[in-house]
Amino acid sequence: MGDIRFEEIEFLVELLSKYPLESLRSIAKKEGLDYYKLKRIYDKYYRKYLTVSAMYNIRLIGLKSFVAFLAVSPESLLETAVKLTRNPFVRYVNPAFGFKNGLSLYLQIPHDQVELIDQMLGKYSDDFEYYEVRAYTKEKLSDEWGNWDLGYEYAILMDILKWDARTPITEISEKLGKSRPTVRYMINRLKERNILIDFVPLPDMNVSDRGVIGITKELDEEVLKRFRDYEISVGIIPGWGYFLEWFFSSKEDMGAKILEFSRYVEKILVEYFDPTFKELNDRNSRTAFQRMVKKDGSGYRSILEF
Template identity: 55%
Template sequence: MNEVKIEEVEYLAEILEKSPRGSLLKIAKEEGIDYYKLKRLYDKYYGKYVHVSAIYDIAKLGLKSYVAFLSVPREDIRRVALQMARNPFIPSIAAMFGFKNGISAVLHVPKEQTNLIDELLSRYSDDYEYYEVRAYPEKPKEFGDWNLSYDYAVLMDILKYDARTSPTKMSELLGKSRPTISYMIRRLEETGIIRKYYALVDMTAYNRGFCGITDELSEKILGKFRNYEIHLGVLKPQGYLIEWYFSSKEDIGAKIFEFSRYVKKFAIYYFDLLEGIEPNYKFAERVKRDGSGYRSILEF
């Protein structure tokens, strides 16, 4: 494969963001761009460095989102990460070095199981901290329950993995007719469980990341990093999480100097250290087969 060009990856992601489930021909016509150029970029990068994913409002499904930071000896990081990756309630894991040396993880915890978080994390480390995290800007949250059949969990996994999966393929995987699949997707969209479809850039395109925690999120910070590839989160009960993604080919020292001035504590993500370890985010493994609710986060 030819060298990955970040600007091409980002261009493809931007185009697919506008029409996440549309055909390439339709997208080319709507955007007024050459179909063959689009197809070349699509064939080169889609499924490797860019994919379209359904983004869910997990609060509607009774799940709370947490970010955890665990101290893990460097020689044990891959072993612990592999153990954590078996748990479908831990959808994201990264090696980190900074205010904690070890692992950063995202947790999706059923609202009635939040009292089990300490017991879960203590399996992996004796030294950890975690925060409930919500999207920025924060909006009022009402936490619902899982009240769908098990088939919806399977469909949600398909849409999460690749929202551009064809209706025919979805029908084959679920053993249901295409009209039934269309109805199920519409139901997820109309109830707001599917918030949107997002064109994600695989973090192997950015093999480093900066994680910072701050008590205040000033306009100065927002203005300074407005044009960077950053994600913002609101920490509960107080604070903000800032994540900034970049390449190891860039001057990491300069970035640390630039960014650390705006946060209380910081760390660097090394995404490539856990290459080959894929977290299990599957709803089909979180949900009981009878659709009656969630399994325990301690089962895995």
């Protein structure tokens, strides 16, 4: 990690949360900051340890989120991950050990292809389990799903904004072969349809290189207060329970973390954010939507094609 200072990353995350797309000069002026000091911090960390990313409501474009866990032998981990990360519907793959030893996956699956998941995962392992996961909320979960009804160029745009939402409009227009006003219209259209929810700064695995995944039928909300100082993600497994993921550094005591978190879940697993796997995931993620969508924009390709 070298001379990485977490307080500087936190400072940059806080600023970019307020001003995700504004120029550094504009941010410095609004916050009364020294522009050159801000630029030094930005250049030191941005695109290396955090990136501003577009957040999408994938339900409106017909995608369901799943987590999956595959039993894979140690000697086959990398080979299997390489195959999986050729599939754009597999959004990330990481080594994981616990209730299932092998690989942890996050999937985005077209709602009308859910019945193909077993066949898809069966190509990589004969021992797996998976769960649908939705955002944690106390509101009633919707069972209505949209479909992809946008042109193919929107898939390319969504990839660009997901990868780095601070990509200059001029650069985006060149990649799409569209004028700058057309690109702005396309972005506004995604916002107006509530597909594009927000732009948020996301620290990457270089900051947190371990995760503890827990699955439980009951959620004690005290656990959220108990671990408020940790980066924690909570999801709902419809009709079953809850999915929890804690992120932390390998410099921390992993044994203590497992012991601590295991009291609140029924299944537990440790996920490793390895640089080699990050490279595979980044390569896959960078063009995922444009490889999911048919070139004529008529819908999604089959999850079994890859």
